[in-house]
Amino acid sequence: MLPDILSMYExxxxxFVLSIGEEKYRSKQLFKWLHTGASLEQMSNIPKKMxxxxxxxxxxxxxxxxxxxxxxxxxxxxxFKCFDNEFIESVFxxxxxxxxxxxxxxxxxxxxCRFCASTLHGLQRNLYASEMLSQIYEAQKDAGERVSxxxxxxxxxxxxxxDNVIRFIKLLNxxxxxxxxxxxxxxxxxxxxxxxKRFTDEGLPVTLSVSLHSPTNGQRNEIMPVNRRYxxxxxxxxxxxxxxxxxxxxxxxYALIDGKNNSEEDAKELANLLKSNLPGMAIHVNLIPVxxxxxxxxxxxxxxxxxxxxxxxxxxxxxxTVRKRLGADxxxxxxxxxxxxxxxxGGM
Ligand code: SAH
Numbered sequence: 001m002l003p004d005i006l007s008m009y010e011x012x013x014x015x016f017v018l019s020i021g022e023e024k025y026r027s028k029q030l031f032k033w034l035h036t037g038a039s040l041e042q043m044s045n046i047p048k049k050m051x052x053x054x055x056x057x058x059x060x061x062x063x064x065x066x067x068x069x070x071x072x073x074x075x076x077x078x079x080f081k082c083f084d085n086e087f088i089e090s091v092f093x094x095x096x097x098x099x100x101x102x103x104x105x106x107x108x109x110x111x112x113c114r115f116c117a118s119t120l121h122g123l124q125r126n127l128y129a130s131e132m133l134s135q136i137y138e139a140q141k142d143a144g145e146r147v148s149x150x151x152x153x154x155x156x157x158x159x160x161x162x163d164n165v166i167r168f169i170k171l172l173n174x175x176x177x178x179x180x181x182x183x184x185x186x187x188x189x190x191x192x193x194x195x196x197k198r199f200t201d202e203g204l205p206v207t208l209s210v211s212l213h214s215p216t217n218g219q220r221n222e223i224m225p226v227n228r229r230y231x232x233x234x235x236x237x238x239x240x241x242x243x244x245x246x247x248x249x250x251x252x253x254y255a256l257i258d259g260k261n262n263s264e265e266d267a268k269e270l271a272n273l274l275k276s277n278l279p280g281m282a283i284h285v286n287l288i289p290v291x292x293x294x295x296x297x298x299x300x301x302x303x304x305x306x307x308x309x310x311x312x313x314x315x316x317x318x319x320x321t322v323r324k325r326l327g328a329d330x331x332x333x334x335x336x337x338x339x340x341x342x343x344x345x346g347g348m
Contacts, residue, residue: 001059002058002059003057004058004059004060004061004128004130005030005034005054005058005060006035006060006061006062006128006129006130007061007128007129007130007133007164007167007171009170009171010027010174013027013030013031017030020050020053020054020057022050026046028176029043029046030043031174031176031177032176032177035133035137035171035176035177036137037062037137037138037140037141040054040060059083060130061083061128061134062083062130062131062134062137062138063080063081063082063088063131063134063138065078065080065081065138065142066080066087067079068142069327071327074093074094075091075092075094076092076139076142076143076327077091077327078090078091078092078135080134080135080138082107082127086124087338088104088127088135088155088338089104089155090102090103090104090139092142095149097148097149098146098148098149099143099146099147099148099149100150100151101135101136101140101151102151102152102154103135103136103150103151103153103154104118104127104132104135104154105127105132105152105154105157105158105161106123106124106125106126106155106156106160107123107124107155108121108123108124108125108155109155109156109160110123110157110160111157111160111224111225111226112224112225112226113211113223113224113226114222114224114296114298115213115255115290115291115293115296115298116293117293117295117338118154118155118156118338120293120295123156126156126160126164127156127161128164129164129165129167129168129171132152132164132165132168133168133172133177136150136178137178147178147180148180148184149180149184150172150180150184150185151186151187151188152185152186152187153186153188153209155338157189157192158187158189159192159198159199160192160195162195162198165187166202166204169182169206170204172185182204182205183205183206183207185206185207186206186208186209187199187206187207187208187209188208188210188211188253189208189210189211190210190226191211191212191226191227191230191235192226192230193234193235196208196210197241199242200241200246201245203246205246208242208251209250209252209253209286210235210251210252210253211253212254212270213253213255213261214227214260214261215261215266215269215270215273216232216269217231217232217233219260219261220232223257223261232273236273236274237277239277240277240279243278249281249282249284250278250281251284251285251286252274252283252285252286253288254285254288254320255288255289255290256287256289256290256301256305256306257298257299257300257301258290258298258299258300258301258302259299259301260298262301262306263305263309264308264309267308267310267313268312268316270285270318271316271317274318275316275317275318282319283318283319284319284320285319285321286320286321287309287321287322287323289306289322306322310322
């Protein structure tokens with residue numbers, strides 16, 4: 001593949017611009033254009049001759065809108081097509097504090113969580129930093145509104161594509177680019193402990209979420225195969241270390257699955273597990289009533305079960321919020337739209 005200029009840091013782009021015989025100041029102009037999601041054609045202050053060189057000497061792997069679903073609550077779900085006909089999903093959400101895009105970090109996923117649609121057809125490939133950025137730029141252009149927050153919680157496991165994800169975050173921070181600070185970025189991991197350890201030393205004040213989904217190894221093994229490699233007694237000390245070294249608290253994701261992990265005993269066990277392993281850290285758990293996917297028979301419990309779960313939690317001194325369901329009417333849960341596309345194409 002030719003050099004991917006949308007994934008380049010500013011100094012790398014300067015080197016590239018010089019290597020094609022253009023002047024240094026062109027690099028800043030080009031960087032700014034690239035990070036609005038502009039096409040070469042739209043770059044009005046770049047000379048035609050330079051554009052001709054760019055056309056043959058590099059690539060801009062942007063994504064394009066293949067399909068789009070708009071929810072009654074204003075949430076937009078995109079199915080994006082990559083340059084090689086892979087499909088990925090992103091979600092645009094409106095909140096009081098601004099617009100958020102949920103980006104995918106991989107096409108498919110190999111983590112195998114039983115309740116998740118992204119993993120149904122395995123991992124196709126990692127996404128480039130450019131393709132992660134492009135999801136935001138395309139959503140921004142389509143909505144005609146700026147994106148202020150980013151969550152890396154779409155398809156894929158970000159720590160399974162570590163280097164590209166870090167590059168993506170650093171490019172998002174760039175003041176000549178999207179200029180979104182780390183504090184407005186969240187990253188969710190299924191618990192790849194090697195990734196959590198590397199991330200601890202990275203020094204990026206991104207909000208980290210860990211998908212826990214169960215307080216016991218037996219149950220977690222069953223719904224999240226990653227737990228066999230990194231069981232709870234390995235995962236939680238890594239979380240503790242992250243908190244102690246960075247001073248940033250971690251939030252936990254917990255999908256409530258009826259009859260599996262949503263009893264009052266589960267709530268009590270979870271609260272105690274987190275309190276005892278993370279002393280000094282304000283514990284916060286995001287409860288997500290599971291989004292049923294047709295390939296699996298996981299169901300969300302009755303509302304009363306969720307309420308009891310939250311109450312038991314609070315009694316045990318732990319904070320929990322039930323995730324507001326944006327876009328429930330448009331299948332806005334990871335991987336569902338792509339899985340439909342995959343099946344209608346007979347595999348991609
Ligand atoms: N791989 C990362 C990020 C992608 S998934 C991770 O595992 O954290 C983002 C969140 O959505 C995770 O907490 C994941 O467990 C959850 N999730 C996936 N499918 C779901 C479903 N069908 N119902 C509820 N939550 C789901």
